[in-house]
Amino acid sequence: MMEPTADVLIVGAGPTGLTLACDLARRGVAVRLVERAAHPSTASRAKTIQPRALEVADDLGVIERVLKEGAVNIPTRHYDRDRVVSEAVEVAAGTPAPDAPYPPVWLSQPKFEQILRDRLADLGGTIEWGTAVTGLDQDGDGVTATVETATGEATIRARYAVGADGGRSTVRKHAGIALRGTSHPDQRWHLGDVRIDGLSRHCQHVWMSKEHGILSLFPLPGTDLWQFQASVPADVNDPQEPSLELFRDIFASRAAVPGVRITGADWLSLYKINVCLADRYRAGRIFLAGDAAHIHSPAGGQGMNTGIQDAYNLGWKLAAVLADADPVLLDTYEQERRPVAQAVLGDSTTRLRAVMRAADDGDGPTAQRGLTGDFTTGLTIAYPDSPLTAGTAAGGRAPDAPCRDAATGRPVRLLDLQRGPHWTLLSFGPDALPQPDGPAAAGLRAFRVTTDPTATGPRTVIDTDGHAHRAHATHGGELVLIRPDGYVAARRPSRDLAAVVALAAAHGLR
Template sequence: MSAAQVLVVGAGPTGLTLACDLARRGVAVRIIDQAPGPSPGSRAKGITPRTVEVFDDLGVAGEATRASTPVVMRHHGRDGTFVDQRPDSYWRSSPAEPYPQLLLPQWRTEAILRSLLSRLGVTVEYGTRLAAFEQDGHQVVAAVQHPEGGRTITAGYLVGCDGGHSTVRRELGVAFEGTTHPAQALLIGDLEVTGPRADRLHFWADPERGFLQLCPFTGSPVWQVAAMTPGWQARPPAPSREVFQHAAREITGSSGIEFGAARWTSTYRVNVRMADRLRRGRVFLAGDAAHVHPPAGGLGMNTGIQDAYNLGWKLALVLGGLATDALLDTYQAERLPIAAWTLGTSSERLRDMVAEIGKGGGADLGVVNTDDTRQLGLGYRWSPLSHPGTGHRGRLRPGDRAPDAPCRDAGGASVRLFDLYRGPHFTLLGFGHASRPAIEAVSAAWDGPLRTCLIAPGAPLADHDGHAADAYGITGDALVLVRPDGYLALTAEHHQAAAVVDYLRSL
């Protein structure tokens, strides 16, 4: 029998993110997956700006950005005309929101996270299937099957990140309510493509002939091909190179696109389902094991990654003795409403996309790129972890995402707020010199993971252009406490150190 503090089941993006977050916090984590090795498919390819911020905190945003395909959408008509839609037509960076959406094949996203996990001393245990588990008030005992035979793993907590057909969810007896639409079928495959420009994401949309998307990937000869025709909806064919080739010629009206052998294929049917709870005792659900969505807007994988990001710091504080088990209840309180919102939003974006396809050559598939699908406006104002306030009122409220802002250190070098937030700690910002005593008092009173920073002229950090004060809506001197996952815990008057200490101790 082997042991771990947390056992993660499933090594997709959700499970890998959680394992990375736990490992960097010093938690003994094991991660298993029944597959013999990493998945080769491109699958989910859109990384939302909020998820890029998660990657920034984990230290891999730069690597992901360098590997991303330029997000320029080319909308084709059957007459050979086209229109390019650049990202700045629906998104512009700002000091508070620095990251764009990225395009990465899922296999590359997973490779980046696996590499980080390896650097943290943890290896995915492939070929290891969860057979069953039992839990009591102290631990979870999981029976797993491996080519070398069965064995058990004992853990303090178990997290099911094992997809829409989750064994963990089934063993927990958690309902997975919603609908499946078998008539809405989309064929997806990874193929080599010749013909179109490799620096564009290509779309053809025709209400009578169907929909075709060709997405290249930087540094790879393989593109993701997605196709849908009206004739497939009753009984779609098995995806293959020949099927994609025929569909491309029918939809585009051209023979100028050629496909190589299909390296990976899948038939996607629209599912809209959600678990009715995310926790039962010492076992949690995250990612597709907890919710599955329509593909429009690319929210599914991103929501799963953010599930993991929400849960990781809470498990670490509880396992480290700095918080009570009640903190873990806030995972469900915060993420279940987000899952419900995501189901609704992705369904709306799917309807928008279908409506655009109905316009034929005038289709604008940028309709799925909205403020909602960037996920920057999501937060937890309703959460028990969002302190109601102590008198200070900035533009933001507890539970809101903590924005970025460029500042300067004492030597004049540029320092972003995200640089301060990066790592497994709370961050206390003190705006104005009058906040210094409160910052010192909180540092002395709280022995948990905490970074403090005074933002004022001549201080360790100067808000030289006022971007930080503007992003947070701060006028005068104030305290802002930021959670480890980049959301505001509370705002307070500059002298209210006790409010900050009380909050941290209340965990």
């Protein structure tokens, strides 16, 4: 058997594959990222990056650009035909707070993918465009993929493969993993990216009625395009193929605002909703992530966001095992992420039903508010039952908090301390933190978090307003061990430093 040419083969350069490639590249893992398409897709699709996925973006070093290119607090204007009924910012959850700095950001998927591609290039990574995986085998040492390119067939050998190749995943089929679920034949949408004259771009424009269903026109930040979304009425058996004329007709019948005209389109589609989940996320050395593992309704805007977090969960584990951590760590990927997808499937289905009901009642604001909630922020995701979680008080997301660096006097956030591929140890309380030692301690950064405003010393942050203590629900005298992906692995009394480091080492700290 030939020697692996890569540590990890990632199949698919959508948001999931790109996130994983960035995470692995910054960890020094040799990646090959292959993409069937010859060039990036420009179709808008997902357009919200949720607060938790923004924290991932922060960790990967792209948050500033995301915030610069995206938009927040876009209001929704509701109409009855050409009459404006209301206008307000209707995102129900995700307002920034000391423990969670980012509100949901509106940014279209192609723009976000471009940001990730640029980051990957900065990290020295490349994308092999026009390279489709057509076969995939595995043995005890690695995987062998057959790929088709413009110049013919070739093979790629890697230690592991990750199928981030979307809902119709070829990798999933070759791994022998079933995707189970249901299609919702009554849930069909005409979707597209269109140009419109005569409509103010400061807000989203929405029409809802029992007779016609929903029409939404959303101004995509940083472009002159609008995302056009129109539900196909339930009594239509055979929806028309998408065309510019059809989209103009839909606008005329549901909105008919004088002086407004759809002038062109970059993307037109008919989208049918399926709700499905892969039986397993792993078959030996092959993993599934993102839409390859779960597909569901776009209500709540969680598809892309869930894929990003799958990748973020898997990245540090693959890197650790490639650096000789116990391979059992890789089992925790499915143990942690599949229940999350299950919950997302249920949540997005419930939200879609509620939206359709409110639309039937012509109650646009209620429908719009129902699209988001605490769950859709991604901030409430937790892994309390994971084998990587020690004790009942652990397993949740490590919250942010504004503090002050004792050495420099400058503001510093807990997320700043966590940024990077390392594990983080926060020691709450007045005692100076002994430096953890041993070979594993190199991958661990330890900080003292104290409310004493006179505290000095390196790796010490002052919790000026008590936000860090409150967010971590601690009165001090405690160690909080945070995984590379920002979840609390353990909380122990301050004296247990050696035990905490040993725990991290057992769970992949390298």
